[in-house]
Amino acid sequence: MSAEETVRLDRKHLWHPFTPNSVWMDPAFHPVSIVAGEGSWLIDAQGKRYLDGNSSIWTNLHGHRHPGLDEAIRTQLGKIAHSSFLGLTHEPAARLAEELIAYVQGGQNSPPLSRVFFSDDGSTAMEAGLKMIVQSFAQTGQPQRTHFISPEGAYHGDTVGAMSLGQSDLFHRHYQSLLFPSRRVMTPFCYRCRFNRAKPETADARSYRECGFECATQAEEEIAKAGDRLAAWVLEPRVQGAAGMVMHPKGYARRTSDAARKAGARVLLDEVLTAFGRTGPALSAHAEGVSADVVALAKGLSGGYLPLAATLATEEIFQAFDGPTENTFFHGHSYTANALGCAVARASLKLLQDPEEKRRHETLQRNLRELSQTFWQHPKVGDIRQEGTILAVEVVADRSSRKPFPAPERRGARICQAARNFGLLTRPIGDVLVLMPPYSTKAEELEQMVTALQKAIAKELPK
Ligand SMILES: Cc1ncc(COP(=O)(O)O)c(C=O)c1O
Numbered sequence: 001m002s003a004e005e006t007v008r009l010d011r012k013h014l015w016h017p018f019t020p021n022s023v024w025m026d027p028a029f030h031p032v033s034i035v036a037g038e039g040s041w042l043i044d045a046q047g048k049r050y051l052d053g054n055s056s057i058w059t060n061l062h063g064h065r066h067p068g069l070d071e072a073i074r075t076q077l078g079k080i081a082h083s084s085f086l087g088l089t090h091e092p093a094a095r096l097a098e099e100l101i102a103y104v105q106g107g108q109n110s111p112p113l114s115r116v117f118f119s120d121d122g123s124t125a126m127e128a129g130l131k132m133i134v135q136s137f138a139q140t141g142q143p144q145r146t147h148f149i150s151p152e153g154a155y156h157g158d159t160v161g162a163m164s165l166g167q168s169d170l171f172h173r174h175y176q177s178l179l180f181p182s183r184r185v186m187t188p189f190c191y192r193c194r195f196n197r198a199k200p201e202t203a204d205a206r207s208y209r210e211c212g213f214e215c216a217t218q219a220e221e222e223i224a225k226a227g228d229r230l231a232a233w234v235l236e237p238r239v240q241g242a243a244g245m246v247m248h249p250k251g252y253a254r255r256t257s258d259a260a261r262k263a264g265a266r267v268l269l270d271e272v273l274t275a276f277g278r279t280g281p282a283l284s285a286h287a288e289g290v291s292a293d294v295v296a297l298a299k300g301l302s303g304g305y306l307p308l309a310a311t312l313a314t315e316e317i318f319q320a321f322d323g324p325t326e327n328t329f330f331h332g333h334s335y336t337a338n339a340l341g342c343a344v345a346r347a348s349l350k351l352l353q354d355p356e357e358k359r360r361h362e363t364l365q366r367n368l369r370e371l372s373q374t375f376w377q378h379p380k381v382g383d384i385r386q387e388g389t390i391l392a393v394e395v396v397a398d399r400s401s402r403k404p405f406p407a408p409e410r411r412g413a414r415i416c417q418a419a420r421n422f423g424l425l426t427r428p429i430g431d432v433l434v435l436m437p438p439y440s441t442k443a444e445e446l447e448q449m450v451t452a453l454q455k456a457i458a459k460e461l462p463k
Contacts, residue, residue: 003033003045032420037064040441042425051449053419053426054436058241058273060304062351063440069303072347076340085118085336092342093118099349100310104275104295106286113295113312117329118337122272123157125296125309130161131331132313133232133266133294136320139327145265147226148182149219150234153189153243156270156296165234168242185222187240188215188248191383191394192402200402202376204385206249216252220259232268232294233260237285238387241273244432245392247385254288266293266317272309276300277352277361277439279388293317301341303348304438308341361439364446365389368435371450378454380461391435393453395461405431415453415460424452433457 010031016024023029032050036043040063042050052060062069076092083090097116105112117132119125130148137145148165155171156162163172164179172179190196191205198210223233237253240246257267269292274284278300281287285295294317298309321327335341351357368391375381375393382396395411397403405411412428419426426434435449 006033006045007031032425039063039065040438040445048423050420050423050425051441051445051452052438053424053449053453054434055438056304057299057427058278058436059299059302060438061276061300061348062303062357063438066303066351066440068351069305069344069347072343073305073340076343079339081340082335082338084334086332090337090339090342092339092346093337096342096346096349099346100297100312103349103353104283104297104312106282106291111314111316113292114315115313115318117311117313118342119309119311119333120307120335121157121309122270122296122298123159123162124333125272125298125311126156126165126268126270127159127161128311128331129268129294129296129313130165130232130234132311132317132329133268135329136317137231139320139323142228142264144229145231147229148232148234148268149185149222149226149230150182151215151219151240151243152184152187153240153246154184154234154236154270155240155242156234156236157272182234183222183226185219186215187243187246188252189240189243189246190249191385200382200399204247205383206247206385209249213249213251213255215249216255219252219256223256223259223263223265226265227263230260230263230265232266233257234268234270236270236272237274237283237290238279238287239274239284239390242429244394244429245385245390245434247387247392250288253285253290257285257290268292269295271295272298274387276348277388278390278436280365282352284387300348302345303351305344305348306338306341307335308338308345357439361389363443364437364439364441367443367446368437371446374450375454375457378457378461379463380457389437389439393433393435393457395431395433395457411460415456418459419452419456422452422455424449424456426453 033045034042035045040052042052117128152167154167156165160178164182167184190209195211195214196209198208201208238248260267269285271283275297293314295312302308321329372384372391375384380395382399383394385392397405412431416428
């Protein structure tokens, strides 16, 4: 089928996530129709090659068509693709659970995660997590613990529970009546923090902030105030993705998680984006020695191959579901623990722990850090922040005042659209440009990604 025919059928019948109709249906807009992938490259129907600059919406770890991952799926397919997980079990899930639990240990001051509940994506992993927490409290004599607190701008997915924990007026305004109330505290966002007295510099705003760490204090106070009504402190540790790759100052995750434990509440970590080395360590929270009572994993779990997610919990939480049958966790999905997904996730975990792959990953982080500094050459770059292999470049109307461009100008979207012509695919968050390469990206490919984005910035924001 020709690319034109794909687009014609698409426009007639399909509906895309987070995509304005006015943009998608505009005849002047030419959607890219992907037919193949190869390492860090995506290839369209005309044979044009693009670097996958955001790892296919933050999912892909080892590149497309990785031989080891492809083989894991083929081998499993030779046995069975899927069977129910209600009342049945299978080896790929059992082995993956054991390997995942070993992989994510590393925090301090709390019992280890020992139970894995599989689902399909980030939203369902968070939904399962919040329900586990509420029900486990209800079944252990603390039914009043139903409140959740999270930072402003938090994004945990689009199911009703996940939306309730999230904090986006733009995304959620039509559903307010469906959502349960949850409290918000200020986002720990140094670049745009009203408490940060530092004048803008050409450096990551976290590195030169001048403040009293008010964000952490405010969160601690809110958590203490919620007291024995608090079910959980909910955090995307160190990087709030959809908020605009907001990167937290060091110590925030530690202080706020300690406060939650002190209040007798759970720490629910959303590592949907940040796990599996994306920010460096196995879990992002490990960088601050923080451990979770419940952690949600998705995106990179299957190496970016198949929809698979997991909610990990401590034994204490699992045991709260002991007793009569009405204590059961009445929650699940038809494709829970899909065998193909589990098989490819095991292969991905193995690669993540391979010493040579680890070295390559470290080199990629280092190269990205070095190259990132070249973005300062453009005067409309206001902040550059990086954790692991996540690079965020925020463009502004005026660097000296941090004044943003008016939102309707959609500068970020226009820059990313222009980047396509230079062979790079990525998506912005507002005016925050994101580069998040697959770990398999070679040094020269990374340079090409950076150059393409810089050319696109220069085109859309002439100096
Ligand atoms: C931190 C975080 N949590 C949850 C989600 C929701 O995941 P999904 O889109 O797989 O439902 C996302 C998606 O971007 C995310 O970044």
